[in-house]
Amino acid sequence: MINVYADNAATTKVSNTAFNAMLPYFKELYGNPSSLYTLGQKSQEAIFSARETVAEYLNCDIKEITFTSGGSEADNQAIISAAYLGAKSGKKHIISSAFEHHAVLHTLEKLKKEGFEVTLLPVHSDGFVSVEELKDAIREDTALVTIMFANNEIGTVQPIAEIGKICREKGVIFHTDAVQAAGHIKIDVKAQNIDMLSISSHKFHGPKGAGALYVRKGIPILNLIEGGAQERGKRAGTENVPAIVGMAAALKESCESLDKNFNYVKSLRNMIAGELSKIPHSKINGDLERGLAGTLNMCFEGIEGESLLLLLDDRGISASSGSACTSGSLDPSHVLLALGLPHEVAHGSLRISLDEYNTKEEAEHIIKNVPEVVEYLRSMSPIWKDLQEGKRNYVVQ
Ligand SMILES: Cc1ncc(COP(=O)(O)O)c(C=O)c1O
Known part of the structure; x- marks a missing residue:
């Protein structure tokens, strides 16, 4: 198998x-970057070079990058800083979205809980926030807008440059969580009007x-971890040199083949989406055309996502029903609920997320096994029986 x-x-x-880029920094070049002797300075140089790489691929200055643990x-x-610093001038309102x-x-x-007011913009059924609704939500006392670049469950890529432009015009700091976007789609903090x-x-x-936090020059940032003067006093703690070096090498590699990877992964994903949408009463969540190349999120009415995952695991397929952080709970995904899906449908969700290492053979394995497992689970599902017998109405047609 x-x-x-x-x-x-x-x-x-x-x-x-x-x-390979990381290896020397475990056993040979293990010096503390804050040490003055040569071994320490080699680590310092490695961090400098990693910072140059990260800055290059985000299109910012090296001084605008702070390395973090993820x-x-x-x-x-980003968020706590903007909130606390905004509060100093009476701005205690933050805007975000329901599917962060x-x-x-x-x-x-x-x-x-500390007295800030938060407005969560709704996410429309296609998986997008509305720029008009954002405009209307911004107030005199808004300190921060934080809207994710690409959603981790459904993959939709938000209109970041437009959101950034509005925030810039209104003088509000704009942060975006680009964790799912970096290395997969083009990021340009200048062109996209991003502050953090x-x-x-x-x-x-x-x-x-x-990980890394970009903070545009001129935007103040608080240090949340007290200690040494690493990261220009913005993040104390001995730097994780091998991981920082590895991150920079990976970002460079991914960004250098961005378009090639995107097109390849998208073709695999679309092949799977096309076949799996033939399953009756199934639905694709989000918008494949305006999303990340590798993400496919589907609901299959009448089944339960956790059972689907376990049976797929038995057939060698590692997938997810939502974000890893919530997969330990039986609550349906807050992202799918934010899209307006009812609980019983959101429960039957499957997220397949591919990348450039996946092959056509693997896609075919998914295409063969998912319908079989869905059919098997439906054959045992009392909800599916009720749907079939007309005792309940289908939500997904
Ligand atoms: C959109 C998004 N933000 C933040 C995180 C958290 O990142 P990390 O695991 O590096 O802390 C994740 C990880 O799943 C994510 O998908």
Whole structure:
């Protein structure tokens, strides 16, 4: 049986390029970057060079990049900073969207408990926030707008440049969680009017435990971790040198083949989408044309997503029913609920996320097995029986 890893939105394997770039920094060049002797300085140089690479691919200055432990930390730092600094001038209102990652939503919950007011823009059934609704939501006391670049469950890519333009015109800081976008689609913080942006290495074939926060020159930022003066006093703690080096190598590699990878992955994804949508009473969530190339999120009425995942795992397919962070819970995905799907349909969701390492043979394995498993689960489902007997109405036609 072949094994198919189809959960690249959860994490990706480290590429050979990234792995080889990291190796010397574990056992030979292990000096502390803050040490003055040569071994330490070699680590310092490696971080400098990684910062140049990350800045190049985001189109910013090296001084605008702060390395973090990943996407969650970058999101926390951006949002908490903008909130606390905004509050100093009486601005305690933040705008975000209902389908952000929990790294954003839970940070906003914390701020709400501290007296901040949060407006969550609705997400329309196609998987997009409305720029007009954002415009209307911005107030005199709005300190921050934080809207994700690309959604981690359905893959829709938001109109970031337009959102950034509105925020710039209204003088409001704009942060975007670009964890799913970096290394997969073009990011240009200048052209897209972005003030702050978070990325995470393990989503583009770098190692886990590294990320970066871009903060535009002139936007103040708070240090949330007290200690040494690393990262120009913006993030204390001895730098994770191998991971930072690996992240930069992975970002360069991914960005250099962005279009090629996008087209290849999209063709595989579309092949799967075309076949799986033949399953009766199934639905694609989001918008394949205006989304990431590799993400396919579908609902199959009358079944339960967790059982689907377990049976697919038995057949060698690693997929997800939503974000990895919520897969331990039986609650339906907040993203699918935000799109307006009813609970019982959102429960039967499957996220397949592909990348350039996936093959046509793997896509065929998915195409063969998903319909069989859905049919099997439906044959045992009391809800499916009721639907078939007309005792309930189908939600997905
Ligand atoms: C959109 C989004 N934001 C933030 C994160 C968190 O990133 P990390 O795992 O690097 O903390 C993830 C990870 O799943 C994500 O998909």
